[in-house]
Amino acid sequence: MKRRRWVAGGVAALVCAAGVLLAALAFAQDEVPITITVTTKVTPNRAGTPKHPQGIRIDVRAKIGIPSDYDPPLVQHVDVWFPRGGLYNGAKYPACNLRLLARRGPSICPKRSIMGHATATARADTVFTYPKITVINGGATKVYFYTVLQVPARVAEPVVGDIVKLSGDPKWSYHLRVSIPKNLQIVAGIPLRLDEVHGVAGRGDWLATTSCPADHRWRWHAEGSFSTGQVVKYDGSVGCRS
Template identity: 50%
Template structure:
């Protein structure tokens, strides 16, 4: 049975970055390529005095070539550009313990900040992960993921959010992928496509916001995914802003 890459790392990078993600290229040491786009609405940046809340819609696609053992993503780090603002501490939140006991239905309704879906495979068996984005508070966000094949599994992908004290970025995000989502019923999972929408809720319009656009009119960002083989793949990009 072939093993596949689980690109769950993308969840943390995409749901939190208030930017349009440009196509990325995996490191040459990996046979996996990653391309992604996102729309930001509205796409004009706010200011520090008047941050502008945005709604993000993310679409991604992963392709792995060659008959090789594909690594599993176990963790990752994401750098959020200057001009991005995360306001999780302003809104109702849900804890990991509450999610673990009953999923998002047990959380405060206004802690739900988005949703998503994907097209994946468990070896040759198709499966469509369903995602609920849940606010975890001022420094945490959860991506509650449910798989139905090859067995039903539901678990949260947690991401921690810290301000970047170096001054190069707005935030640094670190996420971990639970083992229960890496291998299901003994079968590694590969995610082919993903679509996630975050923010723009009537009860949390500035959950994710923008405060500025650099003088070059581009937001830069970067992310690194840690692999089960001990290596990693990284991507860097930028997107226009105004």
Template identity: 45%
Template sequence: MRKFLIPAIGVLALVAVEVAPTIAQDSPQTTLTVTPTVSPNKAGTKKKPQGVKLNVKMHFETPGDLEKPIFQTGVVFFPKGSLYNGAKYPKCTEAKLNNGGLAACPKDSIMGKGTGDAFADTVITHPDITVVNGGGNKVLFWTILTNPARVQKTVVGNITKQTGKYAYKLTFTVPKALQIVAGVPISVRDLSVTAGGKAKAKDWLATTSCPANKKWPFSVTASLSTGATVEFADTVACK
């Protein structure tokens, strides 16, 4: 099921697909593969929401020696039948994270972890990601890079309720400090993020229904530094 927050990253898509983006003239064709795992995958009800644990793996591929783009902004739509309960649990803020790191946040506001590979010129660097509850309309991705220099910054995911086939819209912008580090562009290759399913907050991410066609719709748009825009919409089976 691909209806939940993910960030990092953009993060966040719930189906294994490879998509050719809409690109500006002479821009490289970067493709995106996303593989989700949601447990359990049986939907709950409005009276008894089913809490879930979500793992999302993402892979960006740019062919040949073409310029590897920087992931800058993302928009993710989560389907009707998904539920975000950030307002129910301890939260942290962007200011607290950026000023004091995880130590400044309530322990029970931490909802997941992630890691990945990214190009820093020709060298691979490994972002360390912590998913933090930001309240009823935010999810925070505390991200640390140690190469080519140590940088730590919060990626803020803003959540707005929707109508129709989508329940939520998640928008985020990767801070400039994470896009270029010590003058070196950072281009993400792989990300893996796991969130939700904590004993302390079992229904932080949850489901309340599955459509009659047994498919949840999902949509994501990613904007890249080359001027390219990667877009896809798909469905994932539910029961």
């Protein structure tokens, strides 16, 4: 993923940011046999060049298996490092105002700032809930994941992702940090358990690629920080072509 890589973080972190990605990183706890399966599709799947970046659209499906007798840990932050050859063009597109977004929802945002959507299946105890997430451009250094839950209580809130360009880093191009609000970790006093998420993100060259490494693998790194003080790390890669 050259493009795929961008995806996963991006939304991969893109998408799942609203509590989705969090759970996706929660599985690595040694004492709990948690599993995750991820399928990613990037269109197109050929890398661009520095002079002619290739815009991409990412489709991510993830299934998470957590034992029913397990209390999900609370994720406070998700950090993702993207490989060289990825390009984030948030500054080129209209950005939504965070204060207006928090008060009035995505309908207040410029139409061209809406970059994707995701749906999830989660459980609050034995009650199923289906979060809906809108991926919204926040400018050169921000991306918002506006998340809406209806059960067990209505919650509607933007989750903020901070993006830092790592200009001098030989390995990574960007660092994304997503901070998870408490009211999306625990709803009506019940910790949410994520089962599945499907998200699609990308408009024009908002997310783009400029190269494919010599080994034809885009490598990325993610970390989940929990309320227990535990940090779960995950490394992944996806094939790409020039």
